[in-house]
Amino acid sequence: MGSRQHLEHVARSARTLRDTVGELQAALAADDHEGAGYAKDSLVRQARAALGDDGAHGFEAAPVAPELDDDDLLALALRDLALSQALLSAGGALGEGGAPPGAEALEAAQDHLADTAAALEDQARAPDRRGFEAAAFRSDDLPGAVASLREEAGQALDLIAERSSGVAWSALTSIPFVGKLTEQVKSFGDDLGLGAVKGTLAKLAVRALERALGTLRKLIHSALVERVWKAAAELADGLDRDKAAGPLLVGGLLGCEGVKQAIAARLEAAGLDQARLDTARGELADLGERFGKRMDLVAVMITAAAALLTAVASPLAAAGAAVLLLGVSLVLAADYADAWRLPVAVRGVRTVVEEATA
Numbered sequence: 001m002g003s004r005q006h007l008e009h010v011a012r013s014a015r016t017l018r019d020t021v022g023e024l025q026a027a028l029a030a031d032d033h034e035g036a037g038y039a040k041d042s043l044v045r046q047a048r049a050a051l052g053d054d055g056a057h058g059f060e061a062a063p064v065a066p067e068l069d070d071d072d073l074l075a076l077a078l079r080d081l082a083l084s085q086a087l088l089s090a091g092g093a094l095g096e097g098g099a100p101p102g103a104e105a106l107e108a109a110q111d112h113l114a115d116t117a118a119a120l121e122d123q124a125r126a127p128d129r130r131g132f133e134a135a136a137f138r139s140d141d142l143p144g145a146v147a148s149l150r151e152e153a154g155q156a157l158d159l160i161a162e163r164s165s166g167v168a169w170s171a172l173t174s175i176p177f178v179g180k181l182t183e184q185v186k187s188f189g190d191d192l193g194l195g196a197v198k199g200t201l202a203k204l205a206v207r208a209l210e211r212a213l214g215t216l217r218k219l220i221h222s223a224l225v226e227r228v229w230k231a232a233a234e235l236a237d238g239l240d241r242d243k244a245a246g247p248l249l250v251g252g253l254l255g256c257e258g259v260k261q262a263i264a265a266r267l268e269a270a271g272l273d274q275a276r277l278d279t280a281r282g283e284l285a286d287l288g289e290r291f292g293k294r295m296d297l298v299a300v301m302i303t304a305a306a307a308l309l310t311a312v313a314s315p316l317a318a319a320g321a322a323v324l325l326l327g328v329s330l331v332l333a334a335d336y337a338d339a340w341r342l343p344v345a346v347r348g349v350r351t352v353v354e355e356a357t358a
Helices: 004-029 035-051 069-093 104-126 143-176 200-217 222-241 243-254 256-266 274-312 313-336 349-356
Strands: none
Touching: 004 069, 004 104, 035 069, 035 200, 069 104, 069 200, 069 256, 069 274, 069 313, 104 274, 143 222, 143 243, 143 256, 143 274, 143 349, 200 274, 200 313, 222 243, 222 313, 243 256, 243 313, 256 349, 274 313, 274 349, 313 349
């Protein structure tokens, strides 16, 4: 299944989950025990289907198919976080595990599922730019094309740094943890530090949360784990001292100035083609928009993760999850900037300019 079809499929599953949570809320409000039981059973079936259970035994999560790209992985992680929040809220509303019944969180879970579906549908509607066609710009002359491309590249790199630093700040301020990340966190949330949870819905909620974090870890190449962890910890420490410095911190960690200098050198070469430079300018404008949509997905994830980790994880485990989300935002930023020479998931800023000036 292609990425667009996969995104649409995951969005539909989020919409269906939202409808079921709404049915549960309505049944509880009407004191309809039979309807509430039916809605609970439906949630369990949907959760097990999403997690890959065949219902025969165990709670092993289904492996993520190797052909899924980064957008697909982000979509799965986002859906699983929303699923986890919905299951945990439903369990609380039904009084699972001896907890006092309460339906207040169900409305928030519905809202988040709606936000999740909308974000995924927006991502699915975005045109596929891997076969980028005609330039959206036409310069008057070659010097103008060079100057415009240099400016567009700089703006794209600045946007990448600004959006990723904003997401990082949101993760740090939304997810509760104790102490500085640089001192305590040594992993990307491998162990949530969960105690025993009671109730079918709560157990499924924990599994969905664990799978979401595991899916996000797949976005960080094994060869980059140490580098990303150090960069995330440094970013967290810097933001703790000065939020306003976030874009400069991210730009420094990514090496954006080095990319800008490399681009400037390429644009000083002789024999450049004006039409190719104009095409590259159009592609860079589109690149920034696509990166913004990815950061929108990560921002929605943080909203769900904050509520979930507060409920089920230790402060240290929550810090690990915060570092993971920081790390994902940095890897995506580095990929779009072509700053770390990563295994290519997208044609980033540096690559677009290099190809236009080859």
